[in-house]
Amino acid sequence: MENVDYIIVGGGYAGIFFAHQLILNGKSFVIFSEDRKSASQVSAGIVNPVVLKKFTTFWLAKEQIDFLNTTLEEIAGYTGKNYLINENIHRIFHDQKEQELWFAKSDTDELKPFLNTEFKSLGTILNSFGAGSVNLSARLNVEGFFNDFKAFFIENNHLREDRFDYSKISGNTYDDISFKHIVFCEGIAVKHNPFFSEIPVVANKGHHLKVKLSEPLGHQLTLKKKHFLFPLNEEIHYYGGTYDPNERGDEVDEFAKQQLIDGLSEFYPHSYEIKEVNYGFRPTVKDRRPILGTHPEHSNLYVFNGLGARGILNGCYFSKELFEHIEIQKPLMPEVDLKRFTK
Numbered sequence: 001m002e003n004v005d006y007i008i009v010g011g012g013y014a015g016i017f018f019a020h021q022l023i024l025n026g027k028s029f030v031i032f033s034e035d036r037k038s039a040s041q042v043s044a045g046i047v048n049p050v051v052l053k054k055f056t057t058f059w060l061a062k063e064q065i066d067f068l069n070t071t072l073e074e075i076a077g078y079t080g081k082n083y084l085i086n087e088n089i090h091r092i093f094h095d096q097k098e099q100e101l102w103f104a105k106s107d108t109d110e111l112k113p114f115l116n117t118e119f120k121s122l123g124t125i126l127n128s129f130g131a132g133s134v135n136l137s138a139r140l141n142v143e144g145f146f147n148d149f150k151a152f153f154i155e156n157n158h159l160r161e162d163r164f165d166y167s168k169i170s171g172n173t174y175d176d177i178s179f180k181h182i183v184f185c186e187g188i189a190v191k192h193n194p195f196f197s198e199i200p201v202v203a204n205k206g207h208h209l210k211v212k213l214s215e216p217l218g219h220q221l222t223l224k225k226k227h228f229l230f231p232l233n234e235e236i237h238y239y240g241g242t243y244d245p246n247e248r249g250d251e252v253d254e255f256a257k258q259q260l261i262d263g264l265s266e267f268y269p270h271s272y273e274i275k276e277v278n279y280g281f282r283p284t285v286k287d288r289r290p291i292l293g294t295h296p297e298h299s300n301l302y303v304f305n306g307l308g309a310r311g312i313l314n315g316c317y318f319s320k321e322l323f324e325h326i327e328i329q330k331p332l333m334p335e336v337d338l339k340r341f342t343k
């Protein structure tokens with residue numbers, strides 16, 4: 001029998017950032033992660049304090065970014081790498097009105113730290129009204145992050161590359177494992193979890209393209225118009241992702257693919273080759289807040305879900321909230337507490 005403090009189910013952002021809290025605090029754990037691509041692994045990796053449609057910000061944006069920076073430094077302490085790529089988002093303006101709106105918003109207390117007013121005119125692409133850059137935005141090296149964590153988990157005997165079978169929980173044991181706590185971080189697969197299937201998480205399908213551009217952009221910036229465009233390596237750019245709350249199918253949607261082709265062609269007037277089309281399902285919640293908490297009847301079972309479109313910031317920030325809630329009974333913020341749905 002293996003004795004651990006924690007079992008984590010799911011190896012996306014929620015599971016990995018929670019595992020980081022355990023590593024930091026010297027807790028023993030195993031992590032169950034099925035060998036299929038999670039929403040996290042198809043994500044763009046964008047870290048962004050601004051809602052780029054109407055130029056607003058969101059709850060705890062600055063706190064979340066500061067906390068992510070600290071966390072990624074801590075992670076570099078044991079993986080040897082910092083996965084943050086410090087290239088700002090450049091939002092391409094559709095028209096003069098948008099540029100003026102950005103300018104006006106940049107003068108408000110809320111947006112001042114984020115909206116840079118030195119507009120740029122970028123070569124190779126169409127941007128007649130220029131582009132505004134978002135201070136403190138960045139992107140994560142998603143592939144490096146997941147590959148290195150997998151290697152770290154294997155090396156330290158944490159990883160079970162299996163599907164977690166809920167029917168095998170018996171008191172404080174699961175198969176050959178004796179545990180104190182189980183934290184479920186399953187993304188939309190929570191719908192199959194008999195303990196938490198009722199939580200109001202809604203799948204929002206997102207697609208991205210991997211493309212080879214015929215005309216190089218000559219920089220590493222993240223460009224945003226409709227969707228995000230940025231280099232993954234010397235050859236390939238990422239463009240995505242779409243949003244579709246109604247699609248559930250396990251295949252590429254031609255409509256979403258076309259949306260991406262149209263979106264990219266709107267500002268990249270040269271030819272490009274589509275190398276891959278991928279999709280994933282964001283676990284979203286109507287009130288746009290994650291869901292954390294303890295099962296009402298099983299006090300050793302917890303849920304960490306609902307990260308929505310901001311898996312990196314939410315996963316990182318709220319992993320500590322949940323850890324402290326479990327370990328030192330720190331009350332959860334009511335905005336993210338599972339109890340807001342179970343009262």
Ligand SMILES: Cc1cc2nc3c(=O)[nH]c(=O)nc-3n(C[C@H](O)[C@H](O)[C@H](O)COP(=O)(O)OP(=O)(O)OC[C@H]3O[C@@H](n4cnc5c(N)ncnc54)[C@H](O)[C@@H]3O)c2cc1C
Nearest residue numbers: 010012013014038039040044045046164187206241311312
């Ligand atoms: C196209 C796209 C682009 C995105 N871009 C960004 C972005 O730029 N920035 C950002 O912050 N967010 C982005 N997101 C959102 C982000 O990806 C999600 O918020 C995040 O992935 C959710 O993480 P999670 O860990 O909750 O779930 P997931 O990433 O889905 O991970 C859950 C994991 O649990 C596993 N699992 C479930 N049940 C079991 C079981 N019984 N046994 C074993 N394993 C199990 C699943 O297989 C999966 O691997 C994007 C999403 C999409 C789809």
